[in-house]
Amino acid sequence: LKSSPSNNEEKEAQTQLTKSDELQRLHSQALSAYQQEDYEAAISLLDEILAVCVWDAELRELRAECYIKEGEPSKAISDLKAAAKLKNDNTEAFYKISRIYYQLGDHELSLSEVRECLKLDQDHKQCFSLYKQVKKLNKQIESAEEFIREGRYEDAISKYESVMKTEPEVPIYATRAKERICHCLSKNQQATEAIKLCTEVLQLEPTNVNALKDRAEAYLLEDLYEE
Numbered sequence: 001l002k003s004s005p006s007n008n009e010e011k012e013a014q015t016q017l018t019k020s021d022e023l024q025r026l027h028s029q030a031l032s033a034y035q036q037e038d039y040e041a042a043i044s045l046l047d048e049i050l051a052v053c054v055w056d057a058e059l060r061e062l063r064a065e066c067y068i069k070e071g072e073p074s075k076a077i078s079d080l081k082a083a084a085k086l087k088n089d090n091t092e093a094f095y096k097i098s099r100i101y102y103q104l105g106d107h108e109l110s111l112s113e114v115r116e117c118l119k120l121d122q123d124h125k126q127c128f129s130l131y132k133q134v135k136k137l138n139k140q141i142e143s144a145e146e147f148i149r150e151g152r153y154e155d156a157i158s159k160y161e162s163v164m165k166t167e168p169e170v171p172i173y174a175t176r177a178k179e180r181i182c183h184c185l186s187k188n189q190q191a192t193e194a195i196k197l198c199t200e201v202l203q204l205e206p207t208n209v210n211a212l213k214d215r216a217e218a219y220l221l222e223d224l225y226e227e
Helices: 007-035 039-052 057-069 074-086 091-103 109-118 127-147 153-165 171-187 191-204 207-221
Strands: none
Touching: 007 039, 007 057, 007 171, 039 057, 039 171, 057 074, 074 091, 074 109, 091 109, 109 127, 127 153, 127 171, 153 171, 171 191, 171 207
16 A cells, blocks of 8 residues: 555555454454364354465364364365465374374275375374374285185184274274174174174164175075074
């Protein structure tokens, strides 16, 4: 305005100044809501700010944190991926994305994202620690699936038992391992054990199609046609 004053520009500048004051107020409210653990309110306020400040990586990271707290990991991933592109060398975003995928049971995508973190900083302690864990788990699962393809069901069962020992903290891996062990038992004509294990899986996931199919195969081996 000082360099070339004109009525039009002054009007535009005043409008932008009013808008920026409003956004600062919303930002303060969003931070306050976050600190008070009212994540739903914080998300709503951050939505308003990000509609204008589309390229703000830190606001996206804050909204991602709120989504995580609210149990909406896929929305958090979307914000974190944007933040990883918007801010150079954003190892923290890649680490968080990798952790979310890991918690969701997607070990392959988790491995891919943690590698991106290590490309930026090979000495990143958190990323390196996570990388070792995911790589080990990924290798065990790949090896178990290879055994299944080869019809080596006892070896596959043993490998999936190792998976459960490698990751005892994230329940989805134990459930997936049990589902695959049930498959192996069914294929290996060990009907009683297969029925027991598939039933365990189905108590956790009543609509698990694989477990239903494998338990059905096991029932057939026992001549339990109604079941």
